[in-house]
Amino acid sequence: MRVAIAGGHGQIALRLTRLLKEQGDEVISLIRNPDHADDVQAAGGEPVVCDLEAAGEEEVAEAISGADAVVFAAGAGPGSGSERKETMDYRGAAKLIAAAKARAISRYVMVSSMGANPDQEGDDAFAAYLRAKGKADAELQASGLDYTIVRPGRLTDDPGSGRVSLSEQVPRGPVSRDDVAAVLAAVLREAGTVGRALALTEGETPIDEAVSG
Numbered sequence: 001m002r003v004a005i006a007g008g009h010g011q012i013a014l015r016l017t018r019l020l021k022e023q024g025d026e027v028i029s030l031i032r033n034p035d036h037a038d039d040v041q042a043a044g045g046e047p048v049v050c051d052l053e054a055a056g057e058e059e060v061a062e063a064i065s066g067a068d069a070v071v072f073a074a075g076a077g078p079g080s081g082s083e084r085k086e087t088m089d090y091r092g093a094a095k096l097i098a099a100a101k102a103r104a105i106s107r108y109v110m111v112s113s114m115g116a117n118p119d120q121e122g123d124d125a126f127a128a129y130l131r132a133k134g135k136a137d138a139e140l141q142a143s144g145l146d147y148t149i150v151r152p153g154r155l156t157d158d159p160g161s162g163r164v165s166l167s168e169q170v171p172r173g174p175v176s177r178d179d180v181a182a183v184l185a186a187v188l189r190e191a192g193t194v195g196r197a198l199a200l201t202e203g204e205t206p207i208d209e210a211v212s213g
Contacts (some may be wrong), residue, residue, distance in 0.1 A: 003188065004028040004067035004105075006052060006096050007074025008045055009036040012111060012155075015181035016071065017043040023185065030063055030074075052092035053084075061099035069107035069188055070100050072136075082128035089129060093136035097143050107194075109187055110149045111180070112137050114172060114199050137197065148187050149197035152180050165203030166210040173201035186211040 003020055005013045008029025017027045021044030029045035030052065031037065037047035050063040052074055064070055072093045076084035093110065100108050118134035120127050140147045153173045160178025165171075183200055187193045190211050205213070 001068045001188065002026040002028065002066060004030065004064040004070045005045070006030045006070065006072050006092065008040050008047065009033070010073050010075070011157075012177050012181050012184070013071075013073040014039065014043045015177060016073065016184050017045040019181055019185040020188075021045070028064060028067055030060075052095055053087050055095070057095055057098045057102065060095050061102040064096075064099055064105065065103055067103070067105055069109065070096055070105055071109045071111065071184060071188070072096050073111045073184075075111075076129075080125070082123065082125050085125065085128040085132040089132035090135045090139075094139050097140055097145065100145060101143065106146045107188070108140060108143070108145045108147045109184060110137060110140055110147065111184065112149050112151045112197070114151045114153045114201075116151060141197070146194045148193040148195075150180070150183060150187060151197065151199045153199070153201040155180065161202060162207055163202070163204050164207055164210050165201045165205065166198050166207075166213075168196070168198060170199045170201050170203070175201045179207065182207050183211060 008031045027045040029040040030050045032051045040047040048063045076088040113133045116133035118138050120131040152175050156174050156176050158176045160176045
């Protein structure tokens with residue numbers, strides 16, 4: 001499988017790149033900063049410089065050309081303001097949706113957030129983030145693509161346990177970036193997750209079992 005990852009230098013994305021490479025897959029890693037190319041290559045990905053905020057839809061479509069699936073793992077980041085939540089977390093995801101459709105790439109996996117809500121009220125950055133994520137999720141759900149939305153809880157850098165809680169509704173809680181990446185790698189291959197939005201936290205169920213259940 002050839003997988004294009006938007007936000008290819010992110011912490012989850014680099015972990016996912018390593019996992020996919022170990023499985024024999026090819027990874028196209030969309031990055032904003034060319035200085036990040038070495039890190040992507042070290043993880044096993046093919047870096048492609050494409051700024052989702054500034055690029056037009058055709059440029060994004062060209063960047064993911066030849067992929068069998070796309071993963072949106074990009075984001076404005078914790079230090080950014082409300083405006084960038086809209087331009088990156090929502091519009092960036094929407095551009096990738098349009099690009100996937102233009103290149104007839106049907107499989108789209110979204111890294112969202114627990115609590116994502118297109119009608120989230122509030123003007124602070126976190127409210128803007130949840131609203132942008134919710135809008136992106138809703139646009140993907142209406143796109144006609146074979147989507148899966150994964151909504152992790154609070155992210156940690158703890159070592160992955162390989163055990164999670166994964167369902168439409170799970171209680172709020174933490175989850176390691178290692179385990180999020182492992183869930184994404186498994187979701188890409190599991191047809192039973194198509195058309196679902198799944199909340200994810202640490203738990204007791206082995207990842208393969210949680211994804212196929």
